[in-house]
Amino acid sequence: MTDAHIVSAHPEPQSFTAGWARASVDAVRALGGVAEHSDLYALGFDPAERGTLYDTADIAERRFDPLKVQQDAAARGALPSDLVEQVSRIKRADLLILHFPIWWFGPPAILKGWMDRALVHGVMHAEDARFDRGPCRGKRALICVSTGCSAVECRPDGREGDLRLLLWPLAQTLRYCGFDVYEPVSVHSVHGFHEPPQRLALEQRLSATLAGQTDLLAGLEQRPLWPFNRDADFDAEGRLLPDAPSHSPFVRHV
Template sequence: MTNTLVVSAHPEPDSFTAAWARASAEAAAGAGDVATSDLYAMGFDPAERAELYRHEGRFDPLRVQEAAAAAGTLPPELAAEVAKIRAADLLILHFPIWWFGPPAMLKGWFDRALVHGALHAVERRFEDGPCAGKRALMCVSTGCRAEECGPDGREGDLRLLLWPLAHALRYCGFTVLEPVCVHEVHGYHEAPARDAFAARIACVLEQQAAVIDGLASRPVWASNPSSDFDSLGRLLPGAPVLSPFIRHA
């Protein structure tokens, strides 16, 4: 049995992102329990700050999160998200790309819900992180053509845009699977292209069950293990370069 958490970030409940997230949740329900976090519908607060905690004095987010996690005094909305993440074997994130990154709502969920002291710590990160053994899948839409967000595309390489989120998940211990990307999702299609767009989107939703069923064989998004780094955290000579973000100096 696989327990799944589906997190979605789009303000419109009738959006493709929302429908795609529902398709994931329905598909995952056949394999185990499913929890959902529709961040906009929940009214999730993405802005981390001192007044959300029982805290006085200088606000150091990591220390405050760690202390609250240890004392059992996390804000209720964070405690709920941590519990969902801990219970999940599989995390599925649904979101669009806005201004070359995820919506601020999702970034805020990363900032707040991946609580220091609960889902990562100084001595518990990457392969040793609390989420080791869990898998994560990003289901992403863009408004541009696939060609425009390739390595030579003028919108920028989508894999590089997604890398910071993937690495944050790896930091907590998740195994990150190759993302699923759907392009040219926007509200400016005109007939007859509009009908073709609707048919294409319907096909994506219909095929999501097969995507979820096939995750066991989906490739892992390769990253350097901790053994590829020296005691100062620098990539060892001879270690493979798997991303422009981590390369030989």
């Protein structure tokens, strides 16, 4: 088993999401890997990127430019301490596992903020180091997500919308940094409004998911990767070539 960084985003320590993240930690260690876990809520991670988090020396102009400030701070070894820890964990890990629920058709704000801040410009990506040349190439990522709605409602024809499309911006962010991204793992109808006997059935289903996490991670090499276009699929202006495949409505022929 490779070394992993597990990042989880749920404010309740006894939630299924939190338990699922702990199951990933246990599974990585049981398989002989090293697991580091960042529970963003427990850490009190600040998701709002802004100039006051940096030394004033990093802000050469009155206007705060996040990309320039991140790059300059990283080059000087002056990143905020919370980012130093997160960057180190990402660098050490061969596998990044994200655990979170879908809230309002996207991940919780704290996870989006983690990506805004921890995927530091100049370290995890740069203008000439992204996508196929991203610094995280060779690393892989797995998204483990829960929804409150049913699996049917998360289909392309479901009333909640296609879950893959909701997750695509997050997956594309990882791809931008060079990660290969596995097909996501999703668990549905996870909410606190079930009544017996539905509640018992839910608890049994969730328990089976937790118990099966070791097998899931042990079999990752056989799990399909989420398909993305390669750099060679685009022309010099960044437009999809006519004969290149389209893997998503987000990047398609028009």
